[in-house]
Amino acid sequence: MIRLGVIGTNWITDRFISAALSSGQYHLTAVYSRTQEKAAEFASKYGKVECFDSLDELANSDVIDVVYIASPNSLHAPQAKVFINAGKHVIGEKPLASNITEVQELVDLAAEKQVLLFEAMKATYVPNFEVIKKALPKLGRIRKAYFSYCQYSSRYQKYLNGENPNTFNPEFSNGSLMDIGVYPLSSAIALFGEPSSMTAQGTMLDSGVDAHGTLVLHYQDCDVTVAHSKVSDGVIPSEIQGENGTLLIDFISECHGVKLYRRDEPVVELTVEQDENAMRYEAEEFARLYHTGAVNHEGLLRTQIVSAITTQARSIIGVRYPADEI
Template identity: 85%
Template sequence: MIRLGVIGTNWITDRFINAALSTGHYQLTAVYSRTLEKASDFASKYEPVKCYDSLDELANSDVIDAVYIASPNSLHASQAKVFIKAGKHVIGEKPLASNITDVQELVELAAEHQVLLFEAMKAIYVPNFEVIKKALPKLGRLRKVYFSYCQYSSRYQKYLDGENPNTFNPVFSNGSLMDIGVYPLSSAISLFGEPNSMTAQGSLLDSGVDAHGTLVLHYPEFDATIAHSKVSDGFIASEIQGEQGTLLIDFISECHSVKLCRRDEPVVDLTVEQDENAMRYEAEEFARLYSEGSVSHEGLIRTQIVSAITTQARAILGVRFPADEQS
C-alpha cells in the first residue's frame, strides 16, 4: 500500500485521490495546503488524514511514501525538489515543470536520491491509447497526423472582464500550450518519438500567455500537427493517416473512442471500455513502477522531449515565464 500525500485542494486533486483509491494500491494519509484550515476542510471527507501547512514538515514526516503535486505549474519544480531531497516519491501533475531546465534538474535529482519521479499524463495510460499503438501497423506508411484539443476556458470571461485568473497568468507558467496543448503533444511523442524538427505558431493575450496555437512536428515521412486552444471549442476527431487507412480518435486527452477506417473496408470500432475517471490508469502505472522499484522509466524520456518542445515553442512565440528567469 502506497501512503499518499497531496499538495493542492482543488477538483483535480479530488479526482486523482478518487482514482488512486479505486485502484486499491493507495491510502491517503496527508493533505497540504497553505493554511491548516483549508487543508482540514478538504481532508474532512477522507478522514483520518493528517494536515500540514509546511512542505518541509510533510516531506520529512513518516506518514507518506509518495506525494501528488497539483499546485500551480510554476510551483511544481520547487515543491518536487523538497520531497525528492527528503527521499519521497513524486507524482507531478502535468506539466512536470515550467521548462526543460527544471525538468532535467528534477530527473537528475530523482536519480541521485533513487526515488520515483512521474508525470501524471493521463492521455497515454488509458486503455484506448494502447489500442492506438497496436493499430498503427494497419495504417501502412504514415503520412499525416492531426491531433486537436481545443476547449473554451471557463475562466476566459473573467480574463475578458479584467480579472487575472491563473489560467491566463504567466506568473503561474500557464497558457494554452502548457494547460491543454501538452496532452496531444505528449500523445504524439509517445507514439512517434522525438521529431527531427518543430515549428510553432500562436496568438498571445495581453497578459503574455498564448490563447491558442499550433505545433507541427516534422518526421522523415510525415508531419504531426498539434492544435490547441483555450479560447474556442473544438469538436472534430483527431486522426492518424496512413497509406492503407486512418485512425479516428475522439477526445485525444482521454481517447474516448478509436475507429479504424481502411480503404474499401467497413469502419471498425476498436474502442475498449475505460473507467469514467481516466486518471485511474496513471495511478495504476505509478503503483506498478513503485512496486518494481523502478527509478528510470520510459515516461521520463517522453516528459523531457515534451518539455524541450514546449520550451522551444514558447521561445518562438515570445511567451516568457518568471519561472524561466529562476532556472
C-alpha cells in the same frame, strides 16, 4: 498500500484521489495546504488524514511514501525538489515543470536520490491509447496526423472582465500550450518519438500567455499537427493517416473512442471500455513502477522531450515565464 500525500485542494486533486483509491493500491494519509484550516476542510471527506501547512514538515514526515503535486504549474518543480531531497517519490501534475531546465534538474535529482519521479499525463496511460499503438501497423506507412484539443476556458470570461486568473497568468507558467496543448503533444511523442524538427505558432493575450496555437512536428516520413486553444471549443476528432488507412480518435486527452478506416473495408470499432475517471490508469502505472522499483522509466524520456519542445515553442511564440529567468 502506498501512503499518499497530496498538495492542492482543488477539483483535480479530488479526482486523482478518487482514481488512486479506486485502484485499491493507495491510502490517503496526508493533505497539504497553505493553511491548516483549508487542509482540514478538504481532508474531512476522506476520514482520518493528517494535515500540514509546511512543505518541509510533510516531506520529512514518516506518514507518506509519495506526494501528488497539483499546485499551480510554476510551483511544480520547486515543490518536487523538496520531496525528492527528502527521499519521497513524486507524482507531478502535467506539466511536470515550467521548462526543460527545471525538468532536467528534477530528473537528475531523482536519479541521484533513487526515487520515482512521474508526470501525471493521463492521455498516454488509458486503455484506448494502447489500442491506438497496436493499430498503427494496420495503417501502413504513416503520412499525416492531426491531434486537436481545443476547449473554451471557464476562466476566460474572468480574463475578459479584467481579472487575472491563474490560467491566463504567466506568473503561474500557464497558457494554452502548457495547460492543454501538452495533452496532444505528449500523445504524439508517445506514438512517434522525438521529431527531427518543429515549427510553432501562437496568438498572444495581453497578459503575456498564448490564447491558442499550433505546433507541427516534422518526422522523416510524416508531419504531426498539434492544435490547442483555451479560447474556443473544438468538436472534431483527432486522426492518424497512413497509406493503407486512418485512425479516428475521439477526445485525444482521454481517447474516448477509436475507429479504424481502411480503404475498401468496413469501418472497425476498436474502442475498449475505460473507467469514467481516466486518471485511474496513471495512478495504476505509478503503482506498478513503484512496486517494481523502476526509477528510470519510459515516461521520463517522454516528459523531457515534451518539455524541450514546449520550451522551444514558447520561445518562438514569445511566452516568457519568471521561471525562465532563473
